[in-house]
Amino acid sequence: MRAIVTVIGKDRVGIIAEVCTLLAARGVNILDISQTVMQEYFTMIMLVDTAACNVPFGELSRDLAASGEDRALSIRVQREDIFEAMHRI
Amino acid sequence: MINFNEILQTNEMIDAQHLDIRTITMGISLLDCADADITVACRKIYDKITRRAERLVAVGEEIESEFGIPIVNKRISVTPIALIAGACGETDYTPFAVALDNAAKTVGVNFIGGFSALVHKGFIDADRNLIASIPRALSETERVCASVNVGTTKAGINMDAVRLCGEAVKEAARLTAETGGFACAKLVIFANAVEDNPFMAGAFHGVGEPECVINVGVSGPGVVYHALQAVKGEPFDVVAETIKKTAFRVTRMGQLVAREASARLGAPFGIVDLSLAPTPAIGDSVADILTEMGLSNVGAHGTTAALALLNDAVKKGGVMASSHVGGLSGAFIPVSEDAGMIAAAQSGLLTIEKLEAMTCVCSVGLDMIAVPGDTPAATISAIIADEAAIGMINNKTTAVRIIPAPGRVVGDVVDFGGLLGTAPVMPVSRGESADFIARGGRIPAPLHSLRN
Missing domain, CATH: 3.20.70.20 (Anaerobic Ribonucleotide-triphosphate Reductase Large Chain)
Known part of the structure; x- marks a missing residue:
């Protein structure tokens, strides 16, 4: 299953590394990364494959959110289908 | 891949603009729950609802977590109770409302609709009993919603029912005076009521509907x-x-959620409202x-x-x-x-x-x-x-x-x-x-x- 990880927060060193480490530890494969810094705010969107994820989706979602909260980042993971549904016919 | 802005736009709609799925409503037919003994009928109703809707709330929460879209309410609509209650000899139908209320509490939904009667052309005896029971039923239960259909374009308006409903509204208010007449917030009087409405307080599961259905x-x-x-x-x-x-975007999301919920709950998809x-x-x-x-x-x-x-x-x-x-x-x-x-x-x-x-x-x-x-x-x-x-x-x-x-x-x-x-x-x-x-x-x- 493909999902989108969105990371938003104040820019600093190591954000990508931290998120990637967390995903790798749970068997989530990163397919694509796109990232920018807008007015000091770091915004990253990742397309990931959760087929080999070793925890349930809900747990992955909670882990990401919790790890983000510790670092004052908003991190969420959502199935790709919701964006497809809203923006593609 | 979906582009950057589309993803941010969707999440902004959810975070800042209150985009949500307002309700996943499971419609459940109770036509097979009629019984000459009111206690047996109520037990059948409770058992059927709690069996069919056992996973409704859990599935709603799963979908919420996977898609990152809030699903505000999980609810249940049932066959208009007047159609079931007529089989028993009682005239006070409050026990049916209590059974519905208990079932709603067991499965964890915040409202259950269908303490209803369809009287647009005339009454069966059970319809009169049901309307008379509405004030007590709503004041003695927490999550039950009632509705009465008093008119349609095809049948005209049943003015006797209109009179009874006005009295029921007043009585329901009187019985819940200390909460400002709260029971009335759970009572809808319709004309041209629809059979697949997922929204409360007017939801009921029409007789033309399948055994169990998911409406969003x-x-x-x-x-x-x-x-x-x-x-x-x-x-x-x-x-x-x-x-x-x-509206197109919002509805596409509703359709997606409806399809997912229907597949996971093993109930056919009905409609998106x-x-x-x-x-x-x-x-x-x-x-x-x-x-x-x-x-x-x-x-x-x-x-x-x-x-x-x-x-x-x-x-x-x-x-x-x-x-x-x-x-x-x-x-x-x-x-x-x-x-x-x-x-x-x-x-x-x-x-x-x-x-x-x-x-x-x-x-x-x-x-x-x-x-x-x-x-x-x-x-x-x-x-x-x-x-x-x-x-x-x-x-x-x-x-x-x-x-x-x-x-x-x-x-x-x-x-x-x-x-x-x-x-x-x-x-x-x-x-x-x-x-x-x-x-x-x-x-x-x-x-x-x-x-x-």
């Missing part, structure tokens, strides 16, 4: 409001197009959309036209986004549940008369309106009759959910809490309707009911 109600007034802020001063053609595009349902939260208001079109407040002249455009554009945008559209589909205008409506009503700029006009072009009717506690039952009945007439003549659903708040007068505010909000007590006409309501009988169906 979408929302998103905040998203439409936000989209319109980008087209300030543009002509109405642009306004309508903007609303259509927004394309409704703009406000909540009392700031920025989640239908009134704000109307004012964004250029009105100083909801209730100003032009409100009906603005609402007509909104209601139509929502349907046009949504209809292509879902394989099956149904329910009430349109804009809701519940006064107590919409911050903009509350403000306009409090300042006297929005009156019941204007709301009545608005119900000619929106999806439902006079909704969540508090009126003085001394309003006579006949006046309530007459308000119901007026709404039913609008529905009957215009081939649309209309409804009345009105609260004659005991001991309250114009200017008071009744707080129902949560999604039901706060209702300013609005003035009604002091004219007398008692002799009109006392006539009874049926108002014949209009000429255009003869379409065959």
